Amino acid sequence: MRKHWWVYAILSIGLIAMLFPFLWMVLSAFKTNADVYVYPPKWFPSQWNFDNFKRVFEMVPFALYYFNSLLVTVLVTYGQLIVSILAAFALSRLNFPFKNTIFIIVVSTMLMPFVVTMIPVFLIVSSFKWIDTYQGLVIPALFSGFSIIFLRQFFISIPQDLQDAAMIDGCGFFRILFQVILPNAKPAIATITLFNFLGEWRNYLWPLIVTNTTKMRTLPVGLRYLMTEGGGEYHLMMAASLMAILPVLLVYIFSEKQFIKSVTFTGLKT
Amino acid sequence: MRKLMLILMVLLVFCTLGLSKTKITFWYAISGTSGEALKTLIDRFQTENPTIEVEAVYSGKYADTAQKITAALAANALPNGGVIPAGPIFTGPRGNYAILDYMLKDPTFDMSDFYDGMWDYAKYKGKICAVPYNISTPVLYYNKELMEKAGLDPTKPPSTWEELLDYAKKITQDTNGDGTPDVWGLNMADTAWIFKSFLLQNENDIVKAIPKNEDYDIVPLFDQASALETAEYWKTLIDENAMPVGLHSLAEKQFLGNTLGFYLGTSSRIGTWTGNTAFDFGVGFLPKGKRLGIPIGGAVLVLFPASKDQMDATYQLIKWLTQPDKIAEFAMKTGYIPIRKSSLDLPEMKAFFETKPFYKTAFEQSEYAFSYWHFDAMGTMDSLIVEVLEKIERGVSTTKEGMKWLQETTVEEIEASM
Missing domain, CATH: 3.40.190.10 (Periplasmic binding protein-like II)
Structure with a gap:
C-alpha cells in the first residue's frame, strides 16, 4: 500500500474527475434555476426542491418514454446479441465461400458514420411502412458491425482444440456454439450487452427521426425537449437525467465483474 | 311519417359531419418552457375548433428538425405543417408556395400588420413560402x-x-x-x-x-x-x-x-x-x-402539401397562432419578439411591460428588424x-x-x- 501511494494519488484524481459531473448532476436536480446559475457556483441547493421531478412529469410523458426506452433497449440489446453471436460464430469458426469478403464488408460498415446511412435506412423503413412503429425503432439496430467483430475476435481466441474435441464427441455446430463457445465467451458477451444497452439507451437521433408521435418517443428525445434552443432549464434537465440514468446504473452494477474481466482481456473500453 | 324520416336523415348527416374530424400532424422545433407555451396554445385551438384534431409533436432541436424534414421529404412522409427552422428552404425550392395563396385569398389575414423585416425572412427567391413565428433578435x-x-x-x-x-x-x-x-x-x-x-x-x-x-x-x-x-x-x-x-x-x-x-x-x-x-x-x-x-433569427410556420381538408385545417391553425393576441401571449411567455405591430398595442402587453421593462426594449426593436430571403x-x-x-x-x-x-x-x- 505505502509503496504504491502515487498510484492511488493518480487514481484519486481520475475518481474526482469522474465523480464531479455526476455529483453535480445529482445535486443540481434539487436546485432551483437561480441556484444553478449562481456565481460563484454553490454545491448544495439553498433549499432542497423536489418540484423539479414533478415538473418533468408535467412537461413530458416521462413514464411512457421510460417504458418505450426500456422496451426498445431490451429488444435491441438482446436482438443484436443473438444476430451478432451467430454471425461472429460463422465468421470465426465456419468455412464457406466469400467468408473474407463478407468479413471485409462487415468491417467497412464501421467506417460509415450513421448520418451518412440515415436517409437510405429511413427510406427502407418507410417502404416497409415502419415509420412510427417499434419495428422501425428496433429492426434497423439489430445489425452492428462492431458487435460482430468484437465477438468474432473473442471467439477466435478460444482454442480450436476445444471445438475439435467437441466434434469428436459428436457435437453439431449449434452444440459447439452453445456448449463450448458461449460458456467460454461470457465476459465478451457481458461487455457487448453493456455496450449495446448503453448505446441504445442514449440513442437520440434515430428515434427522433423515425418516430412522429409522442406515444412512440424514447427518453433521450424527451430529455432534449426540456432544454430550450438557447440552453436554459438545467435544473429540470438534471432531474430528468437522474431518473433516466437509473437503469444504466443497475445494468452496470450487475455486469460490472464480467465487464472488468473483459476489458482486461481485450483492452477495450467505452 | 316521410317528413319525420327526412328530418332524421338530415340530422344524421349533420351528426356525421360534426363527428368527422380532420386530423393533422404538426411538428415543432420549440422546446422547454417555450415549447410548453406553444402546446398550451395548440390545445386551446383544439377546444375552439372541435372538428380539427392536431397531433402536435416536438421534432428535436433546430439542426435535428432539419434532418428529420430532409428524411421525411425523401420518403414522402411529411407532416401537414409545423414550426420549422429554415422553413423556406423546405417549401420554396419545391414550388410549395401554398401558404401565400391561402393568405392572399383570405381577406381577414392582415399581412401588413407584420413588421416589414419579418416577411423577407419567410421568402425563397423573393416569394413568401412560410409565416414568421418564433423570432428573436x-x-x-x-x-x-x-x-x-x-x-x-x-x-x-x-x-x-x-x-x-x-x-x-x-x-x-x-x-x-x-x-x-x-x-x-x-x-x-x-x-x-x-x-x-x-x-x-x-x-x-x-x-x-x-x-x-x-x-x-x-x-x-x-x-x-x-x-x-x-x-x-x-x-x-x-x-x-x-x-x-x-x-x-x-x-x-x-x-x-x-x-x-x-x-x-x-x-x-x-x-x-x-x-x-x-x-x-x-x-x-x-x-x-x-x-x-x-x-432576426428563429423558425417559421410552414404548410406542406396534403389533401385539401388537411391543408385548410393546417392553414386555420397557422392563422389562429398568428392572431395578434396569440402572438402577444406567446411573446410574453417565451421572450421571442412579437412579429405583429398590433400585438404591442394590446392592454395585456402594456401591463406586461410595466412589470417587465426589459422585454419592452427587446420587443420594440422589432421595428428595426432586417432580414434576407432564405437561400x-x-x-x-x-x-x-x-x-x-x-x-x-x-x-x-x-x-x-x-x-x-x-x-x-x-x-x-x-x-x-x-
Missing part, C-alpha cells in the same frame, strides 16, 4: 456594477459604436496584474449574428438578389466599402482591448460571472437571467452605427463569417484580405449550392 445586456466601477453612468448604456468602443475600453481591467485582462468590456457568443448586425447598422445589407431570367442570383455584399469599415471597427474593438481575441464561446459565462461589461446576444436570455445574477444588469437596444439595425448556402455563409472574424482577430489576415476572401468564398458556395 440580439439585444445589449449591460452590467451596471462594472459600468459604475469604470466610472460610467449605469443608467446610460452605450447607444452608438463610438460609445460602445469607449465604454468597453474603460471596463476592460487586468485585476490580478498578470498582463492579460480578466474583466472585459465587450463580448458575444454568436459572432456571425452580431457582425451581421454591425453590417446592417453601417447601412450595408448582407446579400442582394439580382433578377436573372425569371430567377434570382443571390450576391453577398461583403465587398462594399461599408463592409470593410465594419470589419475595421471589429478589429479596433480587438486592438484597443475592448473585446478579447477568440474566447467568444465563453461570453455568456463571462457575463454571468460578473467579468463582462457588455454582452450582445439573443433576447431569449432575458427570462433566464432576470433575477438570477449576482449583480444588477440592464437591457438596451444594440448600439447604432449609421442607423439602428437588427438581424441554400445561408448556413455556410454564417460559418464563413465566423471563420473570417477569427482570422481578422488573430491577425492572420488583414481586414481587407479577410473581407475579400469572405466575398469570394461566399459567392463560390452560393454557386455550388444552386
